[in-house]
Amino acid sequence: MINSKPRIITVANQKGGVGKTTTTINLATALAAIGEKVLIVDLDPQGNASTGLGIDRKDRLVSSYDVLTGEAGIDAAAMQTAVPGLSIVPSTLDLLGVEMEIAAAPDRVTRLRDALLQATGRTDTFSYVLIDCPPSLNLLTLNSMAAADSVLVPLQCEFFALEGLSQLLETVQQVRGSINPHLEIQGIVLTMYDGRNNLANQVVQDVRAHMGETVYETVIPRNVRVSEAPSYGKPAILYDLKCSGSQAYLQLASEVIRRERRLRAA
Numbered sequence: 001m002i003n004s005k006p007r008i009i010t011v012a013n014q015k016g017g018v019g020k021t022t023t024t025i026n027l028a029t030a031l032a033a034i035g036e037k038v039l040i041v042d043l044d045p046q047g048n049a050s051t052g053l054g055i056d057r058k059d060r061l062v063s064s065y066d067v068l069t070g071e072a073g074i075d076a077a078a079m080q081t082a083v084p085g086l087s088i089v090p091s092t093l094d095l096l097g098v099e100m101e102i103a104a105a106p107d108r109v110t111r112l113r114d115a116l117l118q119a120t121g122r123t124d125t126f127s128y129v130l131i132d133c134p135p136s137l138n139l140l141t142l143n144s145m146a147a148a149d150s151v152l153v154p155l156q157c158e159f160f161a162l163e164g165l166s167q168l169l170e171t172v173q174q175v176r177g178s179i180n181p182h183l184e185i186q187g188i189v190l191t192m193y194d195g196r197n198n199l200a201n202q203v204v205q206d207v208r209a210h211m212g213e214t215v216y217e218t219v220i221p222r223n224v225r226v227s228e229a230p231s232y233g234k235p236a237i238l239y240d241l242k243c244s245g246s247q248a249y250l251q252l253a254s255e256v257i258r259r260e261r262r263l264r265a266a
């Protein structure tokens with residue numbers, strides 16, 4: 001799409017280990033594979049998205065920290081990855097201190113939004129921006145929600161899957177009521193599903209019963225190839241396209257695109 005604003009999706013859940021980073025990397029790769037120009041913004045100080053895309057720590061010269069502190073723009077921070085059409089604003093451990101550093105600034109919650117507007121308002125560089133959030137509802141996650149069109153929530157298929165979801169949805173409501181009235185829920189994706197596990201089946205049913213159509217039809221299976229891929233610095237989709245996890249992420253991408261078209265039209 002020429003000269004149109006990118007769709008900005010933040011991948012958020014304050015729980016750690018639910019599949020945020022895995023979803024960000026593989027959804028971004030799937031979107032890039034079908035010709036979208038995609039940017040990931042790594043907002044987690046752990047930098048797992050950056051590492052998982054093969055970006056060496058020593059090469060992260062300009063990072064999301066510099067963007068939030070106003071030291072650099074998105075254009076300067078974005079690095080091309082090995083995936084054609086996929087760039088990333090990497091993160092470094094400096095991000096751990098950024099909340100303190102910008103806490104007193106009046107624009108502390110809109111730093112990322114302003115940076116993205118400056119970078120993308122004038123060009124057609126990116127059609128999608130995916131933001132990988134830290135496991136917290138902190139200022140970093142709030143920055144992502146202020147900047148985003150929609151929130152994509154990964155939920156792990158485990159007993160406490162729904163725990164914490166209401167708090168997350170409340171935060172989305174607060175953001176809608178203040179800095180970003182247009183923020184939508186893109187959807188909820190169930191991750192690390194193990195079909196041999198009765199509990200996992202129960203969780204899928206429960207989450208669908210509670211959250212209805214918000215939940216994507218696609219369920220991401222637990223798949224060892226998906227968990228191996230980051231140690232090779234590759235998205236699962238490049239590491240093993242045929243594995244069940246990669247195939248599920250390709251399917252998720254088409255659902256996400258369908259929903260974005262609907263949200264954009266609304």
Ligand code: ADP
Nearest residue numbers: 016017018019020021022192221222223226227
């Ligand atoms: P988060 O970003 O929410 O903390 P991650 O995406 O890092 O979660 O996932 C947590 C762990 O689970 C990682 O070790 C990751 O490789 C693994 N993992 C995520 N999704 C899958 C999957 N579908 N199958 C197997 N392992 C997975």
Ligand code: MG
Nearest residue numbers: 020021044048
């Ligand atoms: Mg993560």
